[in-house]
Amino acid sequence: MRLLFVTSTPPIPTWGGAMAFYRHLCERTDFQISVVTDNPQILEYEVPYNYSVISHGRIWQRLCRTRLSKTVHSWSHIAGTRQIPNAIIEQAQDFGAEAVLTVAGSWSWTAKLAGDVAKRLKLPLVGSFNDWWYYNTIRHTWLDPILERNFKQFYQHCDLALCTSEGMREALGSHPNAVILYPTGATAPTENSHSAINTKESFTVAFGGNLGDWYGHMLEALVTEATDKNLNFKFFGSNASWSANFDTRVKASGIYQGQVPFAQLKAEMQKVDALLLLMGFEENCALIERTSFKTKFLDYLSFQKPILLWGPDYCSAVKIAQEFDSAEICTSPKAKDFLQKIVTLQHNPDRQAELVKNSQHMYSERFHPDKIHQVFLKSMKALVA
Template identity: 30%
Template structure:
């Protein structure tokens, strides 16, 4: 099956959506993939689109005090001529066009799907209008276009139930959780029997840019705790220099762990922490995004601890079947109190361990997620979406 991915998000052995695509496509022998984007994609067959003059100007202006105005313009001008994409598609003859609803290249994918009548599969990983950096006055229109992309796709792959609900009904929409990145060691290597005589080692990995403030308050609250050891792994947190130095000296913050060593490091944890932000203005983003680290953590069969608002996707996922320890109070003291209870209850640790194991063997199983992904592409092959309309401007 020939798939052309026209997208601002491309496969890459890095974090976030790039890593999800990397794991979907790296060993997919049944797929002949061509990536069409605006930069190199090492390890994958690809074509690089040359940005037009207006797009290059907007990119420069976006680095000035006129940044928001430039970002507004980028949402209404295609980065390159659609004719170049059409030429690539004519030569490649794809069975399926795929895109990620992020950035502005999805507009080129939609336009080509319209003209060629090749089915379009769209991956919705986050609510792009809220990340676009544009002026608030444009958000309602961007929301409308975002939902129209959903309706004009032959298949919509939504990262969580919250995303599917926010986008609205679609005859071929389904939830596809992020495919786990990396690999967990064998369970015999990762297993540590719950005990009350040692410190409970809790590890957080990932984004310390957006979540640095939350993790800082948690580290501050627990840095002297005799029975809880919270460690964070992530680069460039916006922390005061003295705090960064203190956390490094205590061994509680590690700015970088090589990918090949990360699995072994995570195997030393007794539990894993997932954080989602509480600010009211971020509510929709928290409802419609799903932390890929949850699927990764589950593979280790260790308790998962989620610290976030009740409405966030991670908490909603955990509530179905008591899959994780949930803390919905943004006060780090509430997090500390919950971890103290967990540290003092080997039975509770064992129960949450079993819940993580069940998730890893069912809906968060990597092989199952990959079969679902490949099936969504295969099932739509040769079935152009008759819903395609002119409801989104791509000029």
């Protein structure tokens, strides 16, 4: 099946949503893709597909570096582009696209462009709703009612809507062809090959993922609270939002390891004793956390280590973890309460082993990459029959 993928999140072998699509579209043979993206990060990778990089032009890029940044971004979110570049139409036609795929959440002008291309070429439109529309979206907040209306209208216009969680589908509302498509995590080794449980006095916990937004602040609070505990920390990721003083501390101590390739992250996670999964508690991120489902959760399953989950009880990840008893959960926003969960688990090797066993069951029962991919493939085949 041939897909024109118009997106700000191109499928590249990195982390998160970009890696999830790479697993669907590049590591398997069910799809052929041609990509249109405004994300220059794609230039850093050798990818097995043809692509073109688009932008609003140099003037727009210059304005984005001025005090008018929110204004020009807001304009692009609403207006998209004045007309579809002929090169994109030619790219789609030369490729023989059978459908147009885009990442619609969080919202980007490329999603609107994808809708326009699909309408022009009379092709089915597939929208992937990975995050709520305003996550990491630069904008004037007084335009939120218009942007949210456009986002929800786009959802209704999709011939197939891929919702990353039950929470996302509930928030978006009814749709004649909306399916839940969890992110695709890494493939786990054989079920009996997980690492031995740590019975030593020292205990290392690790986090791998987005360090921006509220996540960096939460990790800073946790490490600060754990000063007198026999715990070691390892953090991997980028865009850290923690304080400058903490940044100096974690770099000097080796706690912060930076952004690394996924293969290296997987190897590093085999050296630690437990994995940290965080969701924000603040009111301004409640809808984001209610609708999202972390790719890192499913990647963590493949690492086969005990998982410690810190987040509010309404998050999709918390509900799934409770269903399978696959993580030690703290739903209190206080760092000291989460720290106590870590310390208690540190001294309970039986519980560590139980969590690993339960997470393996969660992986094989519902979140094996093959099962998730079949949901995607079946939905696409039904659309492009």
